Amino acid sequence: MLIAIDLHSGVPAYRQLVDQIRLQVAGGRLRPGDEIPSTRALSAELGLNPMTISRAYALLEDEGVLERRPGLSLVVRARSGATSAAARGAQLTRALRPLASVARQLGISGEQAGETLRRLVDEDER
Amino acid sequence: MGELIVETSGLTKEFGEVTALRDVSIALSGPSIIGLIGRNASGKTTLLRHIVGLQLPTRGQARTFGVPTRRLGHEQLARIGVVPQLPNFIGWMSVREQLRYLSAFYPRWDLDRQSFLLDLLDLDARSEVGGLSAGNAQKVAIVAALCRHPDLILLDEPVSMLDPIVRDSFLKLLLDLVQEDNATIVISSHVLHDIESTVDWIVCLDAGTLAANAALDDLKDQYAEWRVLARSRDLPARFEGPFVLRHTVVNPRAARLIVRAAEADRLAFQQTHDVDVEVAPLNLQGLFPILVDSRRH
DSSP states (O other), X not given: OOOOOOTTSSSOHHHHHHHHHHHHHHTTSSOTTOBOOOHHHHHHHHTOOHHHHHHHHHHHHXXXXXXXXXXXXXXXXXXXXXXXXXXXXXXXXXHHHHHHHHHHHTTOOHHHXXXXXXXXHHHHHO | OOOEEXXXXXXXXXXXXXXXXXXXXXXXXXXXXXXXXXXXXXXXXHHHXXXXXXXXXXXXXXXXXXXXXXXXXXXXXXXXXXXXXSOOOOTTSBHHHHHHXXXXXXXXXXXXXXXXXXXXXXXXXXXXXXGOOHHHHHHHHHHHXXXXXXXXXXEESOSTTSOHHHHHHHHHHHHHHHHHSOOEEEEEXXXXXXXXXXXXXXXXXXXXXXXXXXXXXXXXXXEEEEXXXXXXXXXXXXXXXXXXXXXXXXXTTEEEEEEEOOXXXXXXXXXXXXXXXXXXXXXXXXXXXXXXHHHHO
């Protein structure tokens, strides 16, 4: 699991952590059953307060993204295709919202903006 | 959260005409790393001294480990490690002799940790304590405070004196202590950038009054700067709303607001005023003047 946290950003560190793990799970880079580093290991790696990491893990457990195994290790939970598709959609919407605002300011229609996005997504595919 | 470590209620401290602390009520649980922030002379050091019983309240109460601080005994004091801004040592002793002398008072003194810390902080154990620079004297105080595995560590402006490389390893060390010893650490500082990565809780004092007492991430969740851009018509002269804390009109089409608001507030705000809102998060440096200011209004 590769995580990068900007500790001096105004975005709460726990939220950066939650977002990145969610993204990696939704995108399939973290698979069901994959083990998540312990609070201690991640704290040492990122120089991040362990309380912050516990908070992020607890939130992801509540959401059903992670689950705690009897042996106390935390793993990615298996989820249905529908939830995962919904999660991916929600993530994309969040990421696109600021761009929608830029498009409006530039006077670019939804259709034009959509076309640009389609082109960029397909370009990357190739 | 775990055990309640420090608790003050209505804590007020007067020095003659001067009120150093005014009606401060906080409850700190551990393990945790608490950033005690405030401008110069805002009462940070006075609060730390009350926690360990070096000063007693004029009014109100202070309890540490559940014991009123005027009755803290050896059992509780041995669980507290204090690093003052200007530590006092026996000047003619070497660093090693000074530490050996102190270790006699503490049954939990850890010699392995002592040599580890001397190394980490780049201290020469042979130098005479009296001849040390202020920064190095503070490092000796850090070693002395941490070798006894305290449950509560009070650090008064420790990072300002440390050079950048030592400062980094020192802050990482605090993260280890929280996990290894389940310690609760209170670290006072006005160098906000340094402690931002390490602390999870903020206590902010302003002229002796409590201006904030909350999880750092909660503060970052609540406060933000909104850059408001008109869509069709010009912006109103001012924006009302319980969540608008500051308001700067840049021009008729653009304004800058500091808000304490939720995502739902922003969506409603965009609709009502027909504007686009860019949310710029605030880091600790950006939050600090707002915390101090919002108390005044």
